[in-house]
Amino acid sequence: MREVVVLSGKGGTGKTSLVASFAAIAGGKLLADCDVDAPDLHLLLSPAIEEENEFWSGRVAAIDAGKCTECGLCQDLCRFDAIKEFKVDPMSCEGCGLCYRVCPEEAIAMRDCLSGHWFVSRTRYGPLVHAKLGAAEENSGRLVAVVRQHARSLAEEEGLDLIITDGPPGIGCPVISSLSGADLALLVTEPTLSGIHDLERVLGVCNHFGVPAVVCVNKYDINEQNARRIESFCTDFGAEVVSKIPMDNVFTEALVRRVPVVEYAGNGVSAEIRRLWDAVVAKLG
Amino acid sequence: MIVSVASGKGGTGKTLVATSLALSLERKVQLLDCDVEEPDDHVFLRPVIAARESVCVAVPSVDEDKCTHCGLCSEVCAYHAIAALKSSVLVFPELCHGCGACSYLCPEGAISEVAREVGVVETGFSYGIRFGQGRLNVGEAMPTPVIRKLKQHIDPEGTVVIDVSPGTSCPVVESIKGSDFCLLVTEPTPFGLYDLAMAVDVVRRLEIPSGVVLNRVGVGDTGVEEYCASQNIPILLTIPLDARIAQHYSRGIALVEALPEWRGRFLELLERIRGMVRDRARR
Numbered sequence: 001m002r003e004v005v006v007l008s009g010k011g012g013t014g015k016t017s018l019v020a021s022f023a024a025i026a027g028g029k030l031l032a033d034c035d036v037d038a039p040d041l042h043l044l045l046s047p048a049i050e051e052e053n054e055f056w057s058g059r060v061a062a063i064d065a066g067k068c069t070e071c072g073l074c075q076d077l078c079r080f081d082a083i084k085e086f087k088v089d090p091m092s093c094e095g096c097g098l099c100y101r102v103c104p105e106e107a108i109a110m111r112d113c114l115s116g117h118w119f120v121s122r123t124r125y126g127p128l129v130h131a132k133l134g135a136a137e138e139n140s141g142r143l144v145a146v147v148r149q150h151a152r153s154l155a156e157e158e159g160l161d162l163i164i165t166d167g168p169p170g171i172g173c174p175v176i177s178s179l180s181g182a183d184l185a186l187l188v189t190e191p192t193l194s195g196i197h198d199l200e201r202v203l204g205v206c207n208h209f210g211v212p213a214v215v216c217v218n219k220y221d222i223n224e225q226n227a228r229r230i231e232s233f234c235t236d237f238g239a240e241v242v243s244k245i246p247m248d249n250v251f252t253e254a255l256v257r258r259v260p261v262v263e264y265a266g267n268g269v270s271a272e273i274r275r276l277w278d279a280v281v282a283k284l285g
Numbered sequence: 286m287i288v289s290v291a292s293g294k295g296g297t298g299k300t301l302v303a304t305s306l307a308l309s310l311e312r313k314v315q316l317l318d319c320d321v322e323e324p325d326d327h328v329f330l331r332p333v334i335a336a337r338e339s340v341c342v343a344v345p346s347v348d349e350d351k352c353t354h355c356g357l358c359s360e361v362c363a364y365h366a367i368a369a370l371k372s373s374v375l376v377f378p379e380l381c382h383g384c385g386a387c388s389y390l391c392p393e394g395a396i397s398e399v400a401r402e403v404g405v406v407e408t409g410f411s412y413g414i415r416f417g418q419g420r421l422n423v424g425e426a427m428p429t430p431v432i433r434k435l436k437q438h439i440d441p442e443g444t445v446v447i448d449v450s451p452g453t454s455c456p457v458v459e460s461i462k463g464s465d466f467c468l469l470v471t472e473p474t475p476f477g478l479y480d481l482a483m484a485v486d487v488v489r490r491l492e493i494p495s496g497v498v499l500n501r502v503g504v505g506d507t508g509v510e511e512y513c514a515s516q517n518i519p520i521l522l523t524i525p526l527d528a529r530i531a532q533h534y535s536r537g538i539a540l541v542e543a544l545p546e547w548r549g550r551f552l553e554l555l556e557r558i559r560g561m562v563r564d565r566a567r568r
Contacts, residue, residue: 008295009322010295010296010323010325011296013296016476037451037457038452038453038479038480038483040294040476040479043475058363059363077385077389079343079382079383079384079385080384091458091462091490094384096364096382097363097386098385098390101361101386101390135453135483135486135487136453136455136457136458136490136491137453137455168452169296169322169450170428170450171322171421171423172322172426172427173426173427174454190535192534193325194325194328194534194537197328198323198325204423204424205423205424208423209424222532223535223536226536247528247531252505255475255476256474256504256505256506258475
């Protein structure tokens with residue numbers, strides 16, 4: 001079984017539109033949405049949810065005011081400034097439990113947190129494993145790990161040979177969790193200076209974790225000079241630019257109709273996305 | 286006044302809005318780029334960096350001579366960052382949050398802490414703007430210590446603009462916490478709407494007043510406007526879908542520099558925010 005993850009560093013470069021199109025082109029592959037902070041793939045694939053699971057992760061401290069003698073030890077020891085005036089700010093608490101262990105009055109309890117949900121769904125293009133982290137929650141990396149683990153076991157169960165993963169923006173914990181152990185990363189960028197800067201950093205992460213990467217420059221005609229710059233530095237990094245897609249409103253129009261862009265656009269954009277997919281498949285070997 | 290610029294969805298124009306807000310004000314303004322995974326404000330401000338500080342997490346270091354292999358350290362670690370084996374102790378520094386529980390609780394005093402760099406904070410200036418940014422080191426997972434360190438530079442005397450990473454989880458909360466107002470930048474599409482609704486959940490939970498900037502108006506649908514009307518969230522600024530804006534952006538030129546007629550609109554936006562913050566303080 002192979003796994004390709006679509007990342008970008010910078011957000012909003014077109015990851016999800018491309019993944020939905022790949023789902024339609026390839027058909028019958030396992031789909032995973034690992035952008036658990038802002039999962040959007042389901043908006044294009046209209047999934048029927050078959051299974052909903054709770055994601056319990058991490059703990060938060062709570063002080064029993066009745067037992068607290070306001071000795072202040074917990075406040076002094078908390079490295080996250082999460083305890084003020086003998087109250088825990090659950091948004092700041094990282095659940096380490098040091099306060100709970102040291103409180104001489106045993107006035108502090110640790111409570112489990114329901115941090116989100118994950119789902120197994122059916123789409124016209126194949127099964128989809130996706131998730132939603134609760135607002136302002138921690139542990140997005142762990143939820144990503146849960147999604148990937150279930151995507152793998154489901155692919156195995158159903159005899160599917162490929163997992164197509166929509167990844168999160170950035171380079172931090174959920175990105176690392178989406179990337180580690182994947183067979184190939186497709187990095188979607190745009191020819192803006194910020195896109196280039198962000199691409200360099202996410203390429204660095206791919207190198208760090210030893211995952212080979214190929215690059216797609218979306219909206220390349222916004223700035224063709226920058227697009228050429230991307231091609232030359234990708235060569236230095238050993239990552240090939242396998243596709244350049246022009247700026248086109250059909251992406252937004254398809255999105256408004258909630259269909260993958262390859263099913264909506266009759267023009268060259270669809271053909272280019274198909275070529276891109278062929279290149280990804282060839283790289284996966 | 287602290288104004289943070291956030292959005293659930295990435296690529297909606299946070300950086301464009303944050304840099305243009307700061308550049309419109311010109312002075313008595315601080316711009317802090319808290320998108321430490323992918324900080325891009327510097328591309329548009331080209332700041333002179335005057336100081337650089339390392340951001341470290343305190344990770345345990347075990348003195349094997351004192352260790353009796355009682356296993357308490359690994360039992361108390363909530364992050365599985367330390368594992369006590371029969372004859373040695375393994376530390377996984379990249380999992381460690383630096384809470385200090387293992388070193389504080391070790392009955393033999395066998396655990397000390399060593400600083401491990403996870404990122405840097407850089408401060409400087411650009412024109413009259415005081416600039417700061419955090420950069421998470423490539424390969425590191427935890428942005429929050431970098432954000433926390435950067436936010437220590439906040440000077441609430443003037444106007445502080447905070448550029449936030451996309452999403453709705455811990456780095457976003459760490460960045461917008463303590464703000465007087467949060468601008469949510471989105472686009473008029475189903476993705477923009479879905480992710481906006483999640484971002485609204487976050488700011489409501491933190492009890493921070495908010496308003497929307499709707500970017501790339503032209504193609505798309507009316508879902509965001511309908512949602513904002515139903516939720517009583519003001520749309521404070523709309524920016525059209527315009528190839529010129531995208532081209533200037535691609536070259537690293539801020540909107541208000543490329544098209545100076547926008548400066549007045551951003552100043553007006555800030556005045557409206559100021560008014561809303563004042564009204565709220567009175568209530």
